[in-house]
Amino acid sequence: MRNVLLTIGLALVATMLQAADFKWAMITPKGQTLFMNNVGYILNSDVSSSFTIVMNDNSTIDDVTKVTFAKVDASGVKTVEFDSDGVYAKEVEGSLIISGCHAGNKAEVFSTNGQVVRSKTFGGDSCDIDVSTLPKGAYVLRIGNTAIKFLKK
Numbered sequence: 001m002r003n004v005l006l007t008i009g010l011a012l013v014a015t016m017l018q019a020a021d022f023k024w025a026m027i028t029p030k031g032q033t034l035f036m037n038n039v040g041y042i043l044n045s046d047v048s049s050s051f052t053i054v055m056n057d058n059s060t061i062d063d064v065t066k067v068t069f070a071k072v073d074a075s076g077v078k079t080v081e082f083d084s085d086g087v088y089a090k091e092v093e094g095s096l097i098i099s100g101c102h103a104g105n106k107a108e109v110f111s112t113n114g115q116v117v118r119s120k121t122f123g124g125d126s127c128d129i130d131v132s133t134l135p136k137g138a139y140v141l142r143i144g145n146t147a148i149k150f151l152k153k
Helices: 002-018
Strands: 022-027 033-035 039-044 051-055 060-064 068-073 095-099 106-110 116-121 126-130 137-143 146-152
Touching: 095 106, 095 137, 106 126, 116 126
Parallel strands: none
Antiparallel strands: 022 033, 022 068, 039 051, 051 060, 095 126, 106 116, 106 137, 137 146
């Protein structure tokens, strides 16, 4: 019994260490997640109540009135809302449409027995995964350290 508890404890610690891949980010009121290492600088004016965030690639996010700072999953996947049963309240028929990730991140869909049934690498900040041919049932979408349960209709 002691060995079993020790094994479970070590497994939990290993899982927590793997899940520790979080980065600081600014989150805008429009829901944009901006990782701090991608932010160049912030422009503000005395005559305006909003500011502009200038990214390292010189793109801008304009008319920002406030930001929230948070540690988020490095994959960029947003927090997922769960219903009271702990099952993601999302039913899918055709495709999963994923946005807010970095190019090169990998999205995987797992069946309930742990088998990867779909896999796709992001080419940009969004991608879609066709699940229309999968049998009805429960699945898990995993991107980085974020896992989302969904039901295939």
